[in-house]
Amino acid sequence: MKKILTLTLLLFITAIAFAKPPKNQYVRISTSYGSVIIRLYNETPLHRDNFIKLAKKGFYNGVLFHRVIQNFMIQGGDPDSKDPAKAKPGDELGNGDVGYTIPAEFRDSLFHKRGVLAAARDDNPKKASSGCQFYIVEGKRLSDAKMDSLENGRLKGYKIPAWQREYYKTVGGTAQLDHSYTVYGEVVTGFDMVDHIAAVKKDERDRPLTDIPMKVDVLSKKECKQLDKLLSRGS
Template sequence: MKKLITLTLLLLSAVAFAKPPKNQYVRIRTTYGDCIIRLYNETPLHRDNFIKLAKKGFYNGTLFHRVIQNFMIQGGDPDSKDPEKTKLDAELGNGDVGYTVPAEFRDSLFHKRGVLAAARDDNPQKASSGCQFYIVEGKRFTDGKLDTLEKTRLKGRKIPAWQREWYKSVGGVPHLDQNYTVYGEVISGIDMVDRIAAVKKDECNRPLADVPITVEVLSKKECSQLDKLLF
């Protein structure tokens, strides 16, 4: 009996002092493959909101309703689960959850290829949609094109040298920086994004064949294993 009690106490102690994972990861499943995304701790409001909705199953059955090759794929509109609103002639992208998330801009977070970011409407606070998101496919830039972008769309804002290297070698969409909140990045399965971005679509950039989404919040054990691989 004493041995059993001692073993139980040891197990409880091990659980109590086990280190939680440093990062939270989610998996997005589609008919074009899966991807795993690490949510950024630097953007806790967006991270926690996405986890909350994913755990409720909010995203399951929604569509990637707007896709633009060399730019991004967008999803998370609750209207895209409504059969009456998913007819091909219906406009998607206006659904929401009744609240917004305050912008969380960070100089270290930018629109490189593979990042997860929040969609939004045109509002002066640049507050994010409470549910809609996009994943960047992007394209590569030259120094010349980045220089031109700084003078035109960025209104003189300079892109840091280290970010320039990313945009030249990996790609992204630099004109969105400091305008839309970036809050995660694909760490596995970026080819899923490329496949979806390349599908046939209508004049509103909606895929002609629906691309449904399932979002799964990975367990603490899975997150710890990924942390060990990545950090």
């Protein structure tokens, strides 16, 4: 009897262990230029959960990367961009939305380093994010002098931590956007896609001359666990 109870307990414990959710949620953004896998930050749950909700609905499938600036970022998520009547060649995009905003979730540990996913927004005093539009930072390396200038200007006295300065100097990013736009994820594989898209020919509004539609998939729990394990080995 004891052996049966022990075996039952072991099976129960094993079942619980396998039922544990992954530490992080990952999504895949695919285009004709390749794909990226992005880890959504647990530190920004409102943005994370909203992105997952829209992606599961298929909201982003067919939406364009409608604004690209090399050494800065690539932006997408405007629902109007997948409407042929509103997205003819030369039409201005970037004004479409979902009718709600997400409260800002600024975190000192999350900054605009190369490869982060962040929320676009209009000019509003609370710096609330668009409910659907986002950008991925390509960025560039910044000098100490440039960061000093930002601290005295656009960042309004905010001091960039030394460890973040080092990252901006050696890897790059867009420090001028820190504490103004919410960062809520980062590319973990496939960054070449971002570089390729950022380099395409575009019009005077920074819209690519050839449309770049996307497809967004929410990875399964099994895939997320595998990525957690793989990435933890490399950290």
